[in-house]
Amino acid sequence: PESRYNALINLRKGEIGREIFSSREIYEEELERVFTRAWLFVGHESQIPNPGDYFTSRMGAESVILARDKKKKVHVFLNSCRHRGMKVCQYDHGNTQLFTCPYHSWSYTTEGKLFGVPQFKNLYEGCMEKEDWSLIEVPKMEIYKGTVWATWDDNAPDLMTYLGDAKTHLDLALDCRDGREGGSEVLFGVHKWIIPCNWKFAAENFLGDTYHNVSHRSVDLIGIGPSAEAGVKGRRDNELEKAQHVWANFPAGHGVHSAIMPETWEFLDTYKNNPVVAEYFREAHARRKERLGAEQHRLVPFVGTIYPNTSFHGNQPRNLCVWHPHGPESTEAWRFFLVDADAPQEVKDFLRSYYMRYSGPAGMTEQDDMENWNYATAGSRGVIAKRYPYNYTQSLGKVQTSGPVSGNVSLQVSEENPRQFYRRWRDYMNGADWDTLLGRKDQGPASLAA
Ligand code: FES
Structure with a gap:
């Protein structure tokens, strides 16, 4: 029809x-x-040069965190706590070792792993595995000439195929004025x-x-x-x-x-x-x-x-x-x-x-x-x-x-x-x-x- x-x-x-x-x-x-399908521009590597640096961006109408972890790897996470959805990062940019949720204080590493849960032993041990509750990370992220792009679609083509000619x-826009890449x-x-x-x-x-x-x-x-x-x-x-x-x-x-x-x-x-x-x-x-x-x-x-x-x-x-x-x-x-x-x-x-x-x-x-x-x-x-x-x-x-x-x-x-x-x-x-x-x-x- x-x-x-x-x-x-x-x-x-x-x-x-x-x-x-x-x-x-x-x-x-x-x-x-x-x-949720197209490749979206999230930010630029120069905004997060050091381990622990982050920049809060958006994909569609949702907040995401562009972060560089301790080993300098770049990640893009949904800025939403796995407990009740509070933003785990309230700032536009900065440097941190942990993203700590202001609501009940769950904290996540810059690799996105759930790290700290207050009173974990009393309240959660045996009820949940922390490894299962990491920050939600985009399935595909690519860096092109300093620009960071991501998509939520696991089946999306690679970024170069998507950009084409x-x-x-x-x-x-991305290269130096003298033509250096x-x-x-x-x-x-x-x-x-x-x-x-x-x-x-x-x-x-x-x-x-x-x-x-x-x-x-x-x-x-x-x-x-x-x-x-x-x-x-x-x-x-x-x-x-x-x-x-x-x-x-x-x-x-x-x-x-x-x-x-x-x-x-x-x-x-x-x-x-x-x-x-x-x-x-x-x-x-x-x-x-x-x-x-x-x-x-x-x-x-x-x-x-x-x-x-x-x-x-x-x-x-x-x-x-x-x-x-x-x-x-x-x-x-x-x-x-x-x-x-x-x-x-x-x-x-x-x-x-x-x-x-x-x-x-x-x-x-x-x-x-x-x-x-x-x-x-x-x-x-x-x-x-x-x-x-x-x-x-x-x-x-x-x-x-x-x-x-x-x-x-x-x-x-x-x-x-x-x-x-x-x-x-x-x-x-x-x-x-x-x-x-x-x-x-x-x-x-x-x-x-x-
Ligand atoms: Fe984040 Fe509860 S909403 S710890």
Whole structure:
């Protein structure tokens, strides 16, 4: 029988039902069907460098602990006591030998083992074995270039299979500016804030909704590039306008917007207010070209979303952002700003101020976006409004299966990336197997799908 989700996601017509952005029932099903299966970004190794370090994160709507044990092994645990569910870790981050539950004081080691139970001999001996009551740990966890990812699905494919060729674009967010692999760290704390919107509006925006740039027109006019010279356009400048832009999506539902810069692409001195920073990026640009070669060097990823809710900016401001579900009409946004770990302090300080000016709850661009997503969510709820689907027809049928980058590629602004994202979303909601979720049964543009 036709599922509710097949009816809501009509890819051939490019129509998507509004209630997927506002229904509580659908939201609850997403937590069960999407967030217990997909790979989710949990944190960065640089946040837990030493034995006993921990960072409290989330997977879906649930709290998890990212911890490094005594032997330096990394774990991801559900932050929930096995006795009555109290959070065993109340802090955002820190260092500990034991996670001690505040309710009745059961304690767990950083390997997750149940260690201390008050009055164990009197009350529990013979009734339970401590080994059976460890913290609940994710069945699969992988570290990629410092980023830690986990899934609750024992049958999920490995992370590299899941990422597929989206990895090439994600890499620029994770690698050093000079092209060295990894080597990044999270700069200052994680920005966290709550947006009154459905999480999918944010995830979708980062699939490459370049069409919304009009929302940031005021920012463009005053200039918010790294130099932020009033009246001077920042990074959104000439060379980018000359580049070949590509919007690519991948079988597992990820989508990116990247640019292939002109062959003549030279370092663009957008940091001229600060000679130390300008020199750092000029050198990094030259070394990256040497390391990657002239062709690969020209690929500059801007934004992308790794299905379902981890987005990234590949260029400045370089970061990962997780859109945690927090209710059908609420998203908890977490932004992890990244910087070359060995960059001079002056460069880090400069980027700190630039990142905060650009992104985050008080950043200039994010405020524009949040207002859009807020009202779009409200517009998905109305009794009359819900009778009318949203229009996802942009560049329908104008996608090619091979292009200058891998994946299904559009060379003009396109909604094919969201169409692919919602094709996978529909499959997760229908409880599909992993071959379907990885696109092995339906390679090719979503717009051709039933
Ligand atoms: Fe944790 Fe009782 S809920 S010890």
